[in-house]
Amino acid sequence: MKVGVVGLGLIGGSFAKAYSKAGMEVYAYDTDTSIMHFAMLSGAVKAELTDDILPECDLIIISTYPEAAIAYMEQKGPLIGSKPIVVDTCGTKRNVVNAGMEVASRHGFTYVGGHPMAGTQFSGFKYSKDTLFYRAPMVIVPPVYDDPVFLDKIKQLLKPAGFGSITVTTADKHDEVIAFTSQLAHVVSNAYVKSPTARVHAGFSAGSYKDLTRVAWLNPDMWTELFFDNKDYLINEVDILIKNLTEYRDALENDDREKMRQLLSDGRRIKEEIDGN
Numbered sequence: 001m002k003v004g005v006v007g008l009g010l011i012g013g014s015f016a017k018a019y020s021k022a023g024m025e026v027y028a029y030d031t032d033t034s035i036m037h038f039a040m041l042s043g044a045v046k047a048e049l050t051d052d053i054l055p056e057c058d059l060i061i062i063s064t065y066p067e068a069a070i071a072y073m074e075q076k077g078p079l080i081g082s083k084p085i086v087v088d089t090c091g092t093k094r095n096v097v098n099a100g101m102e103v104a105s106r107h108g109f110t111y112v113g114g115h116p117m118a119g120t121q122f123s124g125f126k127y128s129k130d131t132l133f134y135r136a137p138m139v140i141v142p143p144v145y146d147d148p149v150f151l152d153k154i155k156q157l158l159k160p161a162g163f164g165s166i167t168v169t170t171a172d173k174h175d176e177v178i179a180f181t182s183q184l185a186h187v188v189s190n191a192y193v194k195s196p197t198a199r200v201h202a203g204f205s206a207g208s209y210k211d212l213t214r215v216a217w218l219n220p221d222m223w224t225e226l227f228f229d230n231k232d233y234l235i236n237e238v239d240i241l242i243k244n245l246t247e248y249r250d251a252l253e254n255d256d257r258e259k260m261r262q263l264l265s266d267g268r269r270i271k272e273e274i275d276g277n
Helices: 010-021 033-042 066-080 094-107 148-161 171-192 196-200 207-216 220-229 231-253 257-275
Strands: 002-006 025-029 059-062 085-088 110-116 137-141 165-168
Touching (some): 025 033, 137 148, 171 220
Parallel strands (some): 085 110
């Protein structure tokens, strides 16, 4: 299999390493030539993904910010041809998928929206690893939902990455859910550490602090673009959280222990129901 990877950050670099380890020919492109050279020296990438190699690829993975992914497909669309399957890995899907499907239809290549549910608080090729996606979920937004042969082909193309499951959904449903499961978590974590008390927490914290603040160490440029790309769903989740937090605050201010007990019991019950306990 011949694979092209566009963007050698954490996600793209991990795809390159995983496919290279699986014995595939990996070609890549990154705007940072020093990263390109390092990726080739490390053996993760065979050579640069040039215009003449694009139509020879079986799979092209675009691992950039959403706007850059759209721009790349617009620019290279006429060169891709009918052989490759193009998959993006952007953290939001509506804008990218709408553009990707239109460009693919215009130029005759096959496009699938994608989002690997894996990552770390760190970014960049140096933190990428060939096992990043091992047993992780992969979400895809295909052009058709009723073609099992096509869907199986996508699963086979993604198999070398080691995903534990592949979920098929729509772009709208993806963005609605990801606003809660990922984006809101990053907002909360980033806002949480802004308490002045965070600077004197040493010696007073255990696992809870570490768990809640892990993703506060984020990439501001990337997350700003993702947040605004999905601002309607994210605003809704932030509003729900503010409403819920206000109930806890009001219970404290009113010395209402029964209300607090009820709020805590409700939260625990919902968590148990979600986890199936």
